[in-house]
Amino acid sequence: MLAVDQLSVFHGPIEAVHGISFNVAAGQCVSLLGPNGAGKTSTISAITGVVRATGRIEVDGEIMSDQPVESRILKGVSVAPEGRRVFANLSVEDNLKLGGAIVQNKANIRSDIAHWLQTFPVLGERRAQLAGTLSGGEQQMLAIARALMSRPKILLLDEPSLGLAPKIVAQIFDIIRHLKNEGMTILLVEQNATQALKLSDYSYLLNNGKIVAEGSAEKLGQSNELMAELTGIA
Numbered sequence: 746m747l748a749v750d751q752l753s754v755f756h757g758p759i760e761a762v763h764g765i766s767f768n769v770a771a772g773q774c775v776s777l778l779g780p781n782g783a784g785k786t787s788t789i790s791a792i793t794g795v796v797r798a799t800g801r802i803e804v805d806g807e808i809m810s811d812q813p814v815e816s817r818i819l820k821g822v823s824v825a826p827e828g829r830r831v832f833a834n835l836s837v838e839d840n841l842k843l844g845g846a847i848v849q850n851k852a853n854i855r856s857d858i859a860h861w862l863q864t865f866p867v868l869g870e871r872r873a874q875l876a877g878t879l880s881g882g883e884q885q886m887l888a889i890a891r892a893l894m895s896r897p898k899i900l901l902l903d904e905p906s907l908g909l910a911p912k913i914v915a916q917i918f919d920i921i922r923h924l925k926n927e928g929m930t931i932l933l934v935e936q937n938a939t940q941a942l943k944l945s946d947y948s949y950l951l952n953n954g955k956i957v958a959e960g961s962a963e964k965l966g967q968s969n970e971l972m973a974e975l976t977g978i979a
């Protein structure tokens with residue numbers, strides 16, 4: 746579903762990601778793990794098209810790398826960004842509406858909102874509440890639900906567990922597992938390697954802008970030095 750080939754990402758003169766290649770097959774959850782500054786968010790930003798990058802990005806066989814942000818959304822790329830970035834002064838429901846606005850007609854938006862408020866009952870109970878007044882975990886759920894409102898082919902999740910209490914982290918990972926079981930294709934960026942590996946079909950370890958290891962959870966879990974370092978963080 747997602748094929749990334751020789752991707753390099755630039756912030757002004759700085760090259761943050763150096764020619765990485767990876768794939769996410771349809772219906773899989775693949776994780777991109779790595780410590781602070783590894784280049785995870787830079788990679789996500791290159792896929793959504795908000796940062797300068799070279800290399801090739803394909804979604805469902807279509808080249809995205811030469812397309813503007815909006816057409817990537819229309820063609821199935823959606824992100825729950827690092828730090829949630831919900832619209833604090835809008836209600837839960839209006840955040841969801843905006844998530845579908847570019848892609849969906851009004852009838853679909855209405856039925857999708859109903860669907861996601863049912864799937865995330867915590868949000869259902871707070872549909873009229875301003876997003877800025879939600880807890881961190883609730884804001885994360887909203888960011889994920891908002892991303893789903895465009896009915897993506899691939900859902901990009903940038904550190905959904907960041908800054909949340911362990912109990913809430915477990916809830917967020919349950920939600921990701923649920924979405925995967927429903928058939929969603931997911932690229933999961935995480936520092937919480939232990940949790941992310943548990944639900945991933947395949948994982949890549951990114952360090953200093955390069956993929957330094959990859960494989961199944963079993964393979965990466967085996968006495969890899971970097972793995973030990975990462976699980977120490979997690």
Ligand SMILES: Nc1ncnc2c1ncn2[C@@H]1O[C@H](COP(=O)(O)OP(=O)(O)OP(=O)(O)O)[C@@H](O)[C@H]1O
Pocket residue numbers: 756757759761779780781782783784785786787788827936
């Ligand atoms: N807007 C920017 N301008 C300049 N350098 C940047 C910018 N954004 C990121 N970088 C640099 O690119 C490198 C990769 O950063 P990136 O945010 O992609 O890492 P990350 O893996 O997402 O880290 P974290 O886990 O802390 O979110 C870092 O060295 C960072 O300082």
Ligand SMILES: [Mg+2]
Pocket residue numbers: 785786787827904
């Ligand atoms: Mg990041």
